[in-house]
Amino acid sequence: YIVRGRARHVLVVAAEQMTRALDWTDRATCVLFGDGAGAAVIEAGGENPLAVELSTSPDVETLRVPGLTGSSPYKTAQDRESVLSMNGRRVFKFGVNAICDTVNKLVCDASIAVEDIDHFVFHQANERILSQAVKRLGVPDDRVVRTLRETGNISSACIPLALDRLANTGALHAGDTIALVGFGAGLDVGGYLLRWK
Template sequence: MIRSVILGSGSALPRQAVSNAELTARVDTSDEWIVERTGIRNRYIAAEDETTVSLATDAAHRALEAAGIGADTIDLIVLATATPDQTFPASATQVQHRLGVTRGAAFDVAAVCSGFLYALATADSFLRTGMATRALVVGAETFSRILDWEDRTTCVLFGDGAGALVLGAQDVVEDGPGILATRLHADGAHNQLLYVDGGVSTTGTVGKLRMKGREVFRHAVVNLAEVLGEVLDDAGVAVDEIDWVVPHQANARILDATARKLGLPADKVIVTVDRHANTSAASVPLAYDTAVRDGRIKPGDLVMLEAMGGGFTWGASLLRA
């Protein structure tokens, strides 16, 4: 039996940090309004020379360095993004080239804020079935490119960034590290609650992000609580055994409400939304790497990853670090 084990993590942020106070110079809003409703105090915005591919590559380099392995050992790259550098080819192939990887497969996954969970599950399947032995899983976004800066209810919520995990296929060891269980879901009936109003085959334009925040909030709390319960049942693990929950960093209110619904203490939830805002597919690996590097997540800890995004798509994955 093979299990996918995390060998290292890394993350990357654009050079420019933008505080709420700085944002008020271009948007009709206030620091108090943003913090009260979202918990966000800061976000990072990519410059013209910073792209999804460049951020993804930087995060990948740091993950490989943390794993202590060379890029030439990677035979699978799965990149989750809703903001690729080009319509095609896949941004993952550009990351592959920049890392100097010349073998294996590289492709993108599009599931918006749940994208990293979808990418992680895909890579896990490749490793467990023997189709790959070492995988690089990346979530990277430049959401600032698709924001409507005239819509103060959405533009204040998002930022840019990237996070990456290196996975290795290893024999299963009881109580050893690795991905233990994953569940993914989708429901396309709710497309109009969170979407971009453009597309190659419909308008020929990129479009801008549109969201009905109150409705998304309601669905998120219910869906995330349910999928977390499913994963715990699959793994045979009780809620109080979890050391850390690393959620998609959408909104502090969603994080609090989901934790309360599950009976999880707030001090077990990794929160970085105040620093990074919502970085879509990048938010889970970015938060994970932040918690590893500051010493909160330690080897042997049981960690639950979860996310929900446009589609709707949602999912969760339980792993032992």
């Protein structure tokens, strides 16, 4: 990070090339994942972050993203040990719970209500997970950013891309509260609640 006066600036970069790890005959995974990259500069200071939540549930079999063999980022995995595998039902349940539980923990830590959040930027795993989480949280659908139709699931890159989409629509204003929640292989979850400046 870079320290300038009292503020700390952190550059967060997310880049994924999931297509390298796919078995293109496995319709359960190959139609879901794409490649992408995104970055954000986060400044700590003042009231930000309002809350942070990190957790892991050791389960590498529900969503397994193995280490890839070979050195070329453009060459598809050649052996079964380098191919992504996923239990779709378990990932669905985990994803919905991860989003809802993390949002509830963030608002509890920040002493605000879910209704006080202006925008929700969730991991763009699939539309069913997003819709179920939105329904369970009871938040208006128009507060949830969606990029799936244009990008598919680009893994960790989806949150900075969705945040950029939100910032460029004109819907984001100074003072707005944003909840960011991501999850993935591991099974890991990260949440961040901030006030937009």
